[in-house]
Amino acid sequence: MRRLGTLVLALSALLLPALTVTAVTSAPGQAAERSTTRPAAGTYTNPVTAGTVDTFPDPATIRGHDGRWYAYGTTNPIFSSRGETGEHVLPMLRSDDLVHWTYAGDAIDVADQPAWWPAGTRAWAPDIRFLDGQYHLTYSLSTGGIGLLTSDAPTGPWTDDGLVLTASSGCPTGVIDQAVFTDDDGSHYLYWGSYDTICVARMNADATAVTGPVTQVGHGKRMEGAYVVARDGYYYLMYSDGSCCDGAFSGYQVKVARSTSPLGPFRTPSGGVLTDLTSHDGLVVGSSGNGWDGPGHNSVVTDLAGQDWLVYHGVPEADPDFPAVTGANGALLRLTKRPLLIDRLDWIDGWPVVNAGAGPSTGPRTAPVTSHLPGTTIGSATLDRGRRLSGRPVLGDVRVEGSLTGDGAGLVVGGATAWLRDGRLVVSSGLRRSTSALPDDFDPTTPHWVVAERRGRTLCVEVSSDRLHEPLATASLDRVLPVGRVGVASSGTRVTATAVGAARLHRPVTTRVADPTVGSLLPAYSDEFDGAGRPEAADPAWRWVRGASASPTLTGGSLVWPTQAGDLYGTDNRASVLLRDAPAGDFTVETKLTFDGNRGNQQAGLVLYDTNDRYLKLSHSVLPLSHTDRLLHSTEFLKEGPRPTYSLPTPVFDGPMFGGRTAGTMWLRLRSTRDAASGTYDVRMASSTDGRTWEWGGTWTLPVVDGRSLQIGLVSMNATGATASFDHVRTYG
Incomplete structure (x- = not known):
């Protein structure tokens, strides 16, 4: 390995631009450091x-x-x-x-x-x-x-x-x-x-x-x-x-x-x-x-x-x-x-x-990588001409960066150099080069970050003012040597540099964690609404909180339920809730909802219900768009319960989060998991506009009180004038 490293380093030196050396801190014959074996990261x-x-x-x-x-x-x-x-x-x-x-x-x-x-x-x-x-x-x-x-x-x-x-x-x-x-x-x-x-x-x-x-x-x-x-x-x-x-x-x-x-x-x-x-x-x-x-x-x-x-x-x-x-x-x-x-x-x-x-x-x-590889840190440097290189070369995929000031400033990455000169970013290796124009108002007398990433034999360089994903210029060069020292260079004007060094280039994560999966259908906790008349008559597993003032009925394979004027919000608990038991253990409940809301705060959807003041609700809600006269259709996921930690303890409080896109017909899911260690129900929402592709959202937690189980429910409420049609309620283990 040492002979191979020495040979590659010699080739690298031949390809570097011919510059007078102001300071060289590299050690002759020192083996290339493998950027893939940096010390274990902290936490x-x-x-x-x-x-x-x-x-x-x-x-x-x-x-x-x-x-x-x-x-x-x-x-x-x-x-x-x-x-x-x-x-x-x-x-x-x-x-x-x-x-x-x-x-x-x-x-x-x-x-x-x-x-x-x-x-x-x-x-x-x-x-x-x-x-x-x-x-x-x-x-x-x-x-x-x-x-x-x-x-x-x-x-x-x-x-x-x-x-x-x-x-x-x-x-x-x-x-x-x-x-x-x-x-x-x-x-x-x-x-x-x-x-x-x-x-x-x-x-x-x-x-x-x-x-x-x-x-x-x-x-x-x-x-x-x-x-x-x-x-x-x-x-x-x-x-x-x-x-x-x-x-x-x-x-x-x-x-x-x-x-x-x-x-x-x-x-x-x-x-x-x-x-x-x-x-x-x-x-x-x-x-x-x-x-x-x-x-x-x-x-x-x-x-x-x-x-x-x-x-x-x-x-x-x-x-x-x-x-x-x-x-x-x-x-x-x-x-x-x-x-x-x-x-x-x-x-x-x-x-x-x-x-x-x-x-x-x-x-x-x-933890984030916030220190350079040993022997690759330059620190502060001032050059009138020449280059200053690291004490050790690096091999493999590497990221080099530094804050550079001065027209003719360069960042050295092995056999290639990224130059800022004459209003351009120029990446060169021997006779090969790639250039990109800097903005017309680019001022080389102020510091700019130059970042170079070498992955394989491709070098990609970016110039920015503040490293905040606002590149002023980018350029890339292929067939660069995968080994060499790093550092700074000057082509003949006063150049200053700070925070120059190299780190092993990260390996990106390319696969998402899996979305939750539903288990087998639980018919005893599900309803396809294939009957006629009142839902509780067709399936006695259903029961009502406060009756059903809007007379929901089973029609054409759906539960058709006009919105009520009552609400289930704070102390305003006038809305009817259609309930049935949920299975013991973890479960997912789903409904297919068609909703034609056209007035502010009309809503319909799923509820996991304990009491009037302790529940989780996932609904298609029509909400006013602030500062305008327009309405916003929202997939709204709301938690209501006591807020004892508030400096004015509040017996009933609620807060929303919002899911994916709505549609005239959409699918809603709530995944309930009982966390024995924390004594809570952890309930995650999901929605879909086609019943196949699901957008999983956030999770609300609701403390378990007196061992009570949550109940599966439906609501259609807040303001009259709209109709909710529930195609089914399906519960999965």
Whole structure:
């Protein structure tokens, strides 16, 4: 092996550009390090902010050009457990490894909030970018509007740059939850919106103001938290929907759609358009019944091995609520705990999903790769001409990156070099080269990340300002040598470099975890509705809660049930519920529903019922689209029960999460699993528009009380004027 390595290294040296060597730290004759045998990775356990801060909602993350990671969060009582009674305004964290975090101060001091803020304002949902040599921290005003802070360093001091967008933005929604995206031509876009529309508009050249027309790109109940990444020719818009901040009733989750333009239209995996007036498929992460509720409001970071990670918040079901606190705006607030979580983000069949679809992690997991292979770290370097190489070569699939400044800066990967010069990215190996134009306003005197991934004998290179999936240029070269030293180079001008090194290239996960499967049909707990007249007469297993005021009947092989004026919501328990026993143990119940709702809040669907105030409901619901006169058809999955952990204990509370697309005829499923260890029912939802392809969604947990079993039920309620036709109820073991 040593002879082969020496021969390949000699060939590699011949192919390197002829440059005067300023510093060479390689050791002659040293064997190539196999990038496939790095030391065993460390582990982490969510939440990664445990012991540092109590909560860190809406986390925005970035790798600074100093090589460290930084996170920024919504104004919250981050040190409540230490006895603090107030909030920190846009708190900041710092980490060397994405796992161990330290508090790095607040972007704005609570006693020195900008005088121009409207009364009662709290700062929410920061977004961080590195643009034109500065860190841009945008944030939302709870009273509406988007502000901007800039700094030369990732933790400030920050300069107040006022408003990027006013509350009257031209988008029919709350002007919060913004994120900036920079395209490969250097143009900037701002995405924003909350409750229930997401909008986008072009920004000016320095990303300090919105200048273009406003385009609506998404509709969804409680849709917010847009975050865009570019990958493989698509723009992926991730967002959250459902209830974000209701303790153990938080139905928040992250979904995704993609487009070939940053202005949309964005399509979901099923092909639906994100502006369609329906709930949407495309689940990236949702609750899975393992103790984390409401996972959402994400950003994305990439570790040194090229593996993406979703950074997001989640609600600890065992301890979900703060005591009442005094907010930074002086008001008495009742808040939900939302610490920071990280999990592996896999790209499978062109779509992102957390942990291959398994959802938020609990217990020790393999940590991100945040250190370079031994002997490959350059650290800081300044070159006037020549190159500085690693002490050890690497063999095989490898990822090399560094922050480079200067026209004529190069990143060396074995026998190839990626150059930034004369407004172009040039990847060369001997006489072969591949080039790509950088944006017209590209400034080589400011730091840019250059990342090169060598897989097999293909080298792919990307240039960006901030490593946030916003490539300014990409280029690739085939037939590169699979061995060699890494480092930095200069073609004759002053070049500086930081955080240069190599890591073993990650091996992507390409297979999703399997969806739940149903067992055998249980006829005793099923009904095909083939009879006539009242359902309880045709099958005595059915019984009623509060009778059936709308006279449902069996007709043509279906249970036809006009919607009632009553509801099953909080203390308004006037709606009829058609019930039958559920089987002992785990089961899946399914119905095929045709529904013609046309008024706000009409709904029909399945219920797993304990009492009027303790149940889970999966329905086709017609919900008003906030700030408009339009209606949104939603696959709504709702939990109702007591909320004793709230600072004002509440005997009846509810929260929704939302599933996939609706249709005039659709199939609904609830999978119920009894968790003996936690004493809960874990119930997962699924829906389908064809009865064959199922979109599995999130999981609600409902405590078992006095050993009672849940009952299978149907509802058709809230407002008159619509008709629900249930083709069947089928229960599987």
